[in-house]
Amino acid sequence: MTAANQSVTGPVATRSGDGSALAHPRVQAMAALWGAVILNLIIIEVLFFATDPAKNALHATGKFLGLHAALAMLLQLVLIARLPWLDRRLGMDRLTSWHRWTGFSLFWLVLLHPTFVMLGYAQAYNSTFLQQASNLIGMGPTMIGFIAVGIIAVAAGVSVRLARRKLSYELWHAVHVLLYVAIVLALIHQMYEASTFTATTGSAVYWWSLWAFAGLSLIIGRIIIPLRRNARMRLRVAAVVPEADNVVSVHLTGKDLDKLGARAGQFFIWRFVGYNSWWKANPFSLSAAPGHNALRLTAKAVGETSAGLRNVPVGTRVFAEGPYGAFTSIHKTREGTVLIAGGVGVTPIRSLLEELSGPISVLYRVQSPADAVLLAEMEQLARMKGAQVHMLSGRTGVGNPPNIPFAPENLVRLVPDILERDVFVCGPPAMTDAVLKSLRQLKVPPLQIHAERFALAS
Incomplete structure (x- = not known):
């Protein structure tokens, strides 16, 4: 291997008990979140078939999709509320990924919802789709719904990876703030248009409870907690x-x-x-x-x-x-740790090195030694803790044999007992993906792998 290495030697990790997988914070949070989603899916479908009359199958499909669009909006509010309990267990990057896919699902739901409703009306009244679209757009509650659909479509457009790469974070964030307007408009539309919202006292209580929970979660997580903390800090x-x-x-x-x-x-x-x-x-x-x-x-x-x-x-x-972020030691399952950093991803790795105890190995990937910021600090911490620090430099693929520092065999050479350790990875996407692929090939248990990607939901 042609990559340069700097090492400060230390003790070898020993295996420790990892307890039950069900007790892992990530597993608990995922079970709670998805359990809530499945339960509410069942409830809204029961309410739909019990209380929501429709003119025909097309109209029924449109109303069915509309109710699921409302649930997707509520889930979006919870995902971006940055609730401490969820965030510390799942991490902002995982919540952001779910937010992204829920957002695209929402886009198709709000697009198909009015399409099927108008097709249903066209069939029921023996008219054309365009005639029904013209009639519905002229109605206040429906117009409000169409405005919400337009805002969601714009937000979905700027979230496509190609567009996202060309936009600054600040502009992308500003566009997404408009989604709050879309959600308010969607709620007004639902109050006037969705029969399952007001069909019975029970359905009204259910929907208002969901909206109140999601709205309060957002207000508490995004406004009250930050204001209170900053007033004190x-x-x-x-x-x-x-x-x-x-x-x-x-x-x-x-x-x-x-x-x-x-x-x-x-x-x-x-x-x-x-x-x-x-x-x-x-x-x-x-x-x-x-x-x-x-x-x-x-x-x-x-x-x-x-x-x-x-x-x-x-x-x-x-x-x-x-x-x-969930990139913390609360997710550790083993005594030993491997910290893998690349580029500016060294910042959380350096802080973890300061906090962690037990056998620790640090793998720091840089293009050249001059790029290794905070290296001196990490070496000093490593000497204090008896840890190992390996600086891996040089261009990937260069040399004979080629320089592939995160190939499975090279990871095992640097950390022979890697299967018995927790692995924390933070760096550029390509590097992170390469490390995760090698860890899977080595069959490192998933609950021992912790990756931080720089992603943020607005």
């Missing part, structure tokens, strides 16, 4: 330290930060008040384990906000939402 910039030409660390001080419950590996969504516009907020991981009155983030200049951090004045007030 009073975060300010204490120092700005360049780590490389395009990487900077921002040190923050505040009050009672230990009461946040933040853990190494998590991230916050940061706003620098008075320095950037309020809508310019970015997620950055903690690059050091949180302290009683201090936090640190480290960011690479990849956008306007992150590039401008180098010039943030000391004393700037900071508004932070979080902590978020």
Whole structure:
């Protein structure tokens, strides 16, 4: 192998009991979330067939799809509410992935719902689809529904991967804020149009309870908790330290930060008040384990906000939402740990190294040694903890044999007992995918694999 390696030797991990898979926080949260979804699917379908008259099969299909669209909207609200219990167990990246697929499902549901309704009316009244569309658009509640459909279609369009790559995070986020307007319009439309919403007292209580739960979850998770925490924390910039030409660390001080419950590996969504516009907020991981009155983030200049951090004045007030993410030690199942970092993904890995105990091996992938930011800190921590740090540099595929640092055989060479350890992976998507593929080939148990991808639902 031609990749350069730097190592600080330490002890070898020993196997520890991993307990029941059902007790794993991720398994518990997934069971709770999907159990709730399945239960509500059953309820709305029972209500539909019991109380929702339809003119014909096409009309019935449209109304059936509309009710499922309403449930998808409610699920979206819960997924983006950033509820601490779900977030700490499932992680923002997993919730964001579900949010994305639920969003595309919602798009097709709200598109097909009016289509089938209008086809049903056309069949019932022996008219054309376009005639029924013209008649329905002229009705207030229906027009409200069509506006909601248009907003959802725009949001779905900018979420397609090709469009997403061309948009800044800030613009993408601003477009998605319009979805809150669409959801309010959809609720008004449902109140006037969906017979299962008002057919019986029980159905009305059921639907209002769902909307109240989802709405309160969003308000509490996105407004009340952040406002209360920031009123107590009073975060300010204490120092700005360049780590490389395009990487900077921002040190923050505040009050009672230990009461946040933040853990190494998590991230916050940061706003620098008075320095950037309020809508310019970015997620950055903690690059050091949180302290009683201090936090640190480290960011690479990849956008306007992150590039401008180098010039943030000391004393700037900071508004932070979080902590978020399940990339923490609460998910550990074994005594030993492997930490794998690539690029700026080193920031949560470095904070985890500071917090973790037991046998630890760190694999740090960089193009060249000059790119290895925070390496000196990790080597110092490794000496204190008796851990191992391997810096893996060089272009992938170059050399004879080719440099493939995360091939299964190379992972086993670097960490012979990798099957007996938890593995935390954070880095660019291609690197993360390569590592996960090798871990699957090595048959590392899924509950021992923890991957953090930089993704965020609006």
